[in-house]
Amino acid sequence: MTCSAADIERALIRRTRLRVSALVAVVITVLVLAVGAVGYQVMVHTQDNQIASELRSSAENGAPATPPGCTWLVALDDGVVHPGIVPAPRGFPLRADLDAVQATGVAVDRTVAANGTEYRVRTQPGAGGRTVQAIFDARYQLADRHHLLLAVLIAELGGLLAAALTGLLVGRHAVAPLAEALDKQRRFVTDASHELRTPITQAYTRLQLLVRRAAAADLPAEHRDGLDRLATSIRGLGEVVEDLLLSARLAADPTPRRDMLVDLAELASAAVARECDRADEKRITLSLERPPGPLTVLGVETALRRAVGELLANAVRHTPEGGRIELRLARSVPPGEIELTVADTGDGFDPVEADRLFERFHRGPSASERRFGLGLALLREVVTSHNGTIEAVGHPGRGASFTLRLPEVASVAHGR
Template sequence: MRFSQFAERTEVRLARLRIAVITGAIITLLMVVVGLVADTVMTRAQSAQVWRELRYGASRGDLSSPPVCTWLYAAGATPLANAPDGFPVRADLDRVRRTGDAVERVVHRAGTVYLVRSQVRADGDVVQAVFDMRFQLADRRHLWYALGVAELVGLVAAAVTGTVLGRLSVAPLAEALTRQRRFVTDASHELRTPVTQVYTRAQVLSRQARAAGLPAEHRDGLVRLVGSVGRLGAVLDDLLLSASLTADPARPAERTPVDLTALARSVVAEEAERIGDRGLTVTVGGARRTLYVGGIESALRRAVGELLSNAISHTPPGGRIEVALTRSGAAVELTVADTGPGFEPAEAERLFERFHRAGEGGRYGLGLALLREVVTGHGGTVTAAGRPGHGARFTIRLPECAPPPPAPAGSVPVTAARR
């Protein structure tokens, strides 16, 4: 479930559209190829036939009664009353008289095409035959018109066929994604209670082991067990949050103005014990006033907490972490920078892939991938920058929104419970 449900639906629609477009393109290409082949065959066949008739008429045709669409010109012969203007071509007749060789040419005139042949007949007369191609040209136009109508019908058929094929071919993918989301949600819910029970029991056993004075190796083993179960619970929380975002990402009804400055300070305060244990210095600065973004507070808290937790995990003891909030245009930027080992610049984008590991002991898991889902679902972006040995910097950019309206006088403020 790399994308939210909205993104998945968009991908499914785009896949269906691509199938319809490809099907239409294939049909269009086939129709164009068929049209070109038919036009080429018709043009060559018509031209060959007309030239045969023209040569026959020039050599043997009756000057007073030529074939249809043909006019014959010779010395002493009277042209027909419907003869086209501009004929005969005197230059061709003069050339034939000088050389005795036949001359053929194509003349474009008055919106039509004329084929012209001038030659010497067996009786010694010089004759010029002219053939009007207007009917053949009309046949070609009718052919392309018919192909155009067939193309429109084909496109409609292609659209219907592509839509049906798209639904039939993409439907299993959409169903598989739905089943995958349902399985993750159900499995996470079913596992959450026993994991919580195991985690609580492990904590109790760890405290009892310390009170009973058990050997250090047993106490250390219980501490590691508590940590492992705690991380398993965090993974389940990530899966549940991801499933909820995918099932109904950033529901508008649940979006409220969230004070990102106060939220960041609260997240830092929650990690105070862990920060102190590692001897780190964490500062929150930048904005001198409250900065509001619209969204789901629990999801945004999880995102900011993931950045801070990630920085704490990868900053050596005695290091420094800076959390800065700034206003940039119509957006709010929250940056978490640490003095940890950093990472290769080429790995920046891949850090947000699920279970990706950047180098030995590098950042990996669901956290950063889930972080991007949360931020993207809120209409924002998240980027990473860093160099080996120079720490890492993660920046969340979210659209700013107006602060919430003031509470009515006498009302009691309600604070949402934290998970």
């Protein structure tokens, strides 16, 4: 489907809003995760310390018959294991640890996963040459950790939802002024153009009347020339205002209309014909290559004419005597777009400059003082307002080529 400049603006605003929302959501998510992670670490650390000190004190002072809750005590005395009144869980005591500590006298701490829970086991030398093993079942501590993780997960999901809503609200408020400014700017251009159109048309009509009277009266030739030039300038001014209005209409409603269908092939032929004299002066070969038949796009003819004219004028300016300029027209592959390329064998430019050439007031190093660096910037505005693209390729001393792509009307009509 073809989208108008207004659609592009709306998409830009939507993207900005989503970006703000995503940013707020990420910040809140990271904050909740950070708080959860710190809380979890503190809990694990505190529990581990608590279990370790409990095990140590049970092994030192506890009696096998009356161990504290969740704890079992076992003693190894003269090679015989004394299990205590409460039997140790399945898989305990750890006989190998008892024997090792008995032999070395060095305490051993171990974590054992068994019976669906986790046991912390400390084996250390006890009083009277005995070796004591304290076994602690950490199931309640593990359950507390799981509860904390669940709480963090729930808080995270809640936070995420709140973040998305907050982000949407914040995004809407942050982006609203941008949308408003774009809308106001568009309206101003349309209204001002509309208001200017009538006085300009009146001035042009009066001037034409004057030109006719001047021809009838015996006015000196220089005055007649002056009047002619003034009429041409005013006609140009009228065309610019007309362009602005047509572009605004195109932006608001990109449906093809007969009065906005432009044959790029015809327009390109006319542009080449206009540049012929200047090219001849510099002995530049100017050629046009195009497929047969019309290549129709939807747009403002005068604006597109100026865009193609700007590319040709730049090419003539940057191509030395005896050079070559080719204007090529073709349908894109896959079809859907018309490609218009102006390639020359002139000065070229540094490839890193390719994007900067389209910036306002950007001029190349060899540009004369009379150049403003505005031509390509305005051209890009025309092209994007016609839902097209422009690309520049060049190398110093090896020429430049500018390719303009515009949606072909047949595909616009078919909802491309």
